[in-house]
Amino acid sequence: MKHRPQFNVETRDRLLPIGFPILLLLLWEIAVRLTWLDARFFPAPSTIITALVNLIVKGELLGKLWLLPGFISTGDWAGVLKVFAEGHLWISLYRIFAGFVLGAVPGIALGTLMGMNRTIRIALEPVFSALYVLPKIAILPLVMLVLGIGEVSKIAIVGIAAFFLVLFNTMAGVRDIEVIYLEAGRNYGANRWQLFRHVILPSASPFIFVGLRLSLGTALIVIIAAEFVAARYGLGYLVWFSWQTLLTENMFAGLIVIMVLGTLFTSGLHALERRLVPWQREERRMPMDASEMQRQSAKS
Amino acid sequence: MSIKIKAAGVTKVFASRTGPVYAVRNFNLAAEEGEFVCIVGPSGCGKSTFLRILGGLIAPSSGEVTLAPGGAQVPLQNMVFQEYAIFPWKTVVDNIAFGLEMRGVQKAERQEIALDWIRKVGLAGFANSYPYQLSGGMKQRVSIARAFANNPEILLMDEPLGALDAQTRVVLQEELVHLWEGARKTIIYVTHSIEEAVLLGDRVVLMTAHPGTNKSEFAVPFERPRQFALTSTPEFGQLAYAIWKDLEGEVKQAMEQQL
Numbered sequence A: 001m002k003h004r005p006q007f008n009v010e011t012r013d014r015l016l017p018i019g020f021p022i023l024l025l026l027l028w029e030i031a032v033r034l035t036w037l038d039a040r041f042f043p044a045p046s047t048i049i050t051a052l053v054n055l056i057v058k059g060e061l062l063g064k065l066w067l068l069p070g071f072i073s074t075g076d077w078a079g080v081l082k083v084f085a086e087g088h089l090w091i092s093l094y095r096i097f098a099g100f101v102l103g104a105v106p107g108i109a110l111g112t113l114m115g116m117n118r119t120i121r122i123a124l125e126p127v128f129s130a131l132y133v134l135p136k137i138a139i140l141p142l143v144m145l146v147l148g149i150g151e152v153s154k155i156a157i158v159g160i161a162a163f164f165l166v167l168f169n170t171m172a173g174v175r176d177i178e179v180i181y182l183e184a185g186r187n188y189g190a191n192r193w194q195l196f197r198h199v200i201l202p203s204a205s206p207f208i209f210v211g212l213r214l215s216l217g218t219a220l221i222v223i224i225a226a227e228f229v230a231a232r233y234g235l236g237y238l239v240w241f242s243w244q245t246l247l248t249e250n251m252f253a254g255l256i257v258i259m260v261l262g263t264l265f266t267s268g269l270h271a272l273e274r275r276l277v278p279w280q281r282e283e284r285r286m287p288m289d290a291s292e293m294q295r296q297s298a299k300s
Numbered sequence B: 001m002s003i004k005i006k007a008a009g010v011t012k013v014f015a016s017r018t019g020p021v022y023a024v025r026n027f028n029l030a031a032e033e034g035e036f037v038c039i040v041g042p043s044g045c046g047k048s049t050f051l052r053i054l055g056g057l058i059a060p061s062s063g064e065v066t067l068a069p070g071g072a073q074v075p076l077q078n079m080v081f082q083e084y085a086i087f088p089w090k091t092v093v094d095n096i097a098f099g100l101e102m103r104g105v106q107k108a109e110r111q112e113i114a115l116d117w118i119r120k121v122g123l124a125g126f127a128n129s130y131p132y133q134l135s136g137g138m139k140q141r142v143s144i145a146r147a148f149a150n151n152p153e154i155l156l157m158d159e160p161l162g163a164l165d166a167q168t169r170v171v172l173q174e175e176l177v178h179l180w181e182g183a184r185k186t187i188i189y190v191t192h193s194i195e196e197a198v199l200l201g202d203r204v205v206l207m208t209a210h211p212g213t214n215k216s217e218f219a220v221p222f223e224r225p226r227q228f229a230l231t232s233t234p235e236f237g238q239l240a241y242a243i244w245k246d247l248e249g250e251v252k253q254a255m256e257q258q259l
């Protein structure tokens, strides 16, 4: 076999993930300028970027930040809050995280309890399973009926979504513990709390993280949907309102922000998991593709 | 000398889909305080099950087990598991300090004890490694150190050197003899190796093939302190051979059972 220089392959691997998207965006831009694409439906990337900058400058996306110094110097904290509450990004983030925490914490607690205690599990599992399979968006009208259309119902719907996902994953994790670790814990004198803290919780934590990751993804879906129908601020509202008023470049700008948010959530949780679950092998083996295998055999 | 461990007529039956399975049947054992008793028996004869009963992890179906507490401020017994059972989510030093932590020993003190044991089992430099970074033999040494660091009156050891290569095994056998001769704990030691049992033990107890019960016993008369050189003496070879002749039939029977 002929030896090709190695660095070519490696620089290619590094450039491709950046280069190809840029190429696509360039093609998109050109296609719009040559009117092959209808700019009303697919505004050019440059137009979308301009729209995004405008949203920020006009204080819609991040709130009217320039008012902050005045409010802070006069000690007008309600004013400060209002600035953030009127930024689409902040209000969505607030709803997501408040709901996420309010759902995940009891989800972990009850999931652990159900994993450890047979009686509780048998009693609760059918009910929770039935509720779990209901698409969360389907119960949004019910939640709004009960809790009104204010912040509470939006936080609640995110919380409900997170709760079930975390609950079932935690329960699966707790039930997955190898008996030998419980035996070792008991033989070395762990009491119930110590057993939970030193054996059950760490052993289940990879599962718990799966639940957290899934529920953060779901939280994003649910909150956008809720903001479509019942909000005056938020990223979902931004997208929906821009569509209704045919400001498609604003709609695309909103989609970009949501995309970035989703990516940050995923990588943030990954980073947190690496910190809190450091005992798992770091480099999971990626599936090799054909060119990779060729390279490996060429090396040896 | 007083009796530290007494097991009388211990039987354990597991329910299985094909009916009840006897893991041990009417097994008797007594160990004096400070005695090193080795249990040897064919695979599947119920050694681990018996040790789990002694360790209070499972209850016998019938029979009685008594461990006599010495009244000191140390744990009564700790186990070294055949499967190591060290916690994947704890570093080597935290694994070894686990028993001390459960007992509420202050962090600085338990770190010091654990680090001391890390050195004794030859794992210096791995204190902050996680188990996935260790070889099987290293994990086993962590599990041995965890038991010794907790300083119990009784050690229940289930093939603690089983995963080691022959050379490391010799080194650790000598180390074990040395440790025990220093501390004189009561040890019940399960092993597959007759030579190991003769080198380490005061007494070798043989079990029959599954379901295991008492087969016979051999006293080991060799002087202490013992060294590995003992294994090259004719007396050592004769005793090991006599034990093997006694056990041979059981081992063959056990192998046929598994076919």
Ligand SMILES: Nc1ncnc2c1ncn2[C@@H]1O[C@H](COP(=O)(O)OP(=O)(O)OP(=O)(O)O)[C@@H](O)[C@H]1O
Binding pocket: B014, B015, B016, B021, B022, B023, B024, B041, B042, B043, B044, B045, B046, B047, B048, B049, B050, B082, B210
């Ligand atoms: N939890 C269990 N349920 C059903 N059967 C079991 C259980 N634990 C052990 N047994 C059976 O009891 C018998 C004795 O098992 P045990 O693990 O005590 O053997 P052992 O002497 O330690 O074997 P080895 O030398 O291979 O470690 C085996 O036939 C095993 O299949």
Ligand SMILES: [Mg+2]
Binding pocket: B047, B048, B049, B082, B158
């Ligand atoms: Mg065993």
